Amino acid sequence: VHDDAVEAVLSWTPGCNPTQPGRQPFLEPGAVVLLTVRRPPLHGQVVDEGQDFSSSWWPPTLLALKDPDAGGLYVFLDEGQRVFDRLGAAPIELAPFPLDENIRNTKRIAQVFGSLCLEQPEYKGLEGPPVRFVACSSDDAIDAADTEVQRLTEVEGWPPGSVALLTTKHRHPVQSDTVERAGWDGYWDDFFAAEDVFYGHVLGFKGLERPVVVLAVNGFRDLSRAKEMLYVGLSRARTLLVVCGDPEVIAAVGGEGVRRRLTM
Numbered sequence: 001v002h003d004d005a006v007e008a009v010l011s012w013t014p015g016c017n018p019t020q021p022g023r024q025p026f027l028e029p030g031a032v033v034l035l036t037v038r039r040p041p042l043h044g045q046v047v048d049e050g051q052d053f054s055s056s057w058w059p060p061t062l063l064a065l066k067d068p069d070a071g072g073l074y075v076f077l078d079e080g081q082r083v084f085d086r087l088g089a090a091p092i093e094l095a096p097f098p099l100d101e102n103i104r105n106t107k108r109i110a111q112v113f114g115s116l117c118l119e120q121p122e123y124k125g126l127e128g129p130p131v132r133f134v135a136c137s138s139d140d141a142i143d144a145a146d147t148e149v150q151r152l153t154e155v156e157g158w159p160p161g162s163v164a165l166l167t168t169k170h171r172h173p174v175q176s177d178t179v180e181r182a183g184w185d186g187y188w189d190d191f192f193a194a195e196d197v198f199y200g201h202v203l204g205f206k207g208l209e210r211p212v213v214v215l216a217v218n219g220f221r222d223l224s225r226a227k228e229m230l231y232v233g234l235s236r237a238r239t240l241l242v243v244c245g246d247p248e249v250i251a252a253v254g255g256e257g258v259r260r261r262l263t264m
């Protein structure tokens with residue numbers, strides 16, 4: 001995406017305020033139109049996290065194809081992780097092809113969030129280390145997560161770049177400070193550099209992963225999508241998952257099956 005196109009979009013798209021501290025710019029329908037017309041025609045497009053794609057985003061997406069009728073459109077989605085309040089369905093008439101094997105997460109991680117999946121997958125990953133759970137109040141979840149990150153990197157020897165600390169409500173202070181100091185571009189540059197611990201929010205970590213994720217369940221702003229947010233947070237780790245939070249809150253949001261898997 002060209003930088004000048006993004007700047008033009010953010011200057012007039014309703015709801016976007018890139019100057020608001022701590023607020024990550026987001027794109028609405030007009031933005032997708034502008035970005036697609038500024039790109040060279042494409043032979044095909046792959047859309048990930050398609051469950052959060054607005055219905056008004058699909059027409060300009062198709063217009064970006066060199067041949068809208070014969071061009072390829074491939075959409076990956078998981079309705080169980082629909083965390084944004086947008087309505088839309090991919091303009092594909094073929095029957096969906098279910099991906100029913102989980103090879104991203106270890107079996108132990110996948111079993112924790114398995115009950116949150118709309119369709120039960122087959123766990124194909126390695127066995128992996130046990131999932132760790134630190135019981136604490138929602139208010140203490142970030143402090144507990146900081147302690148776990150320190151233990152992982154300074155005592156157990158995990159490379160800092162392999163670890164992400166995610167929150168479910170308020171952002172971690174390190175995330176806020178990084179964005180204020182380096183801007184969103186610098187913040188994401190740090191993620192892709194993978195040289196240090198990454199601090200993020202589950203809503204901004206959809207589709208991303210790290211070998212180790214420490215999830216601080218520090219509450220939820222919107223209970224109507226809390227279950228989906230918990231699902232996202234629990235599924236971002238490939239090798240080791242550490243969860244810090246109130247078991248009662250986790251059970252209320254994710255069900256007794258998730259709490260039982262974490263505390264067994």
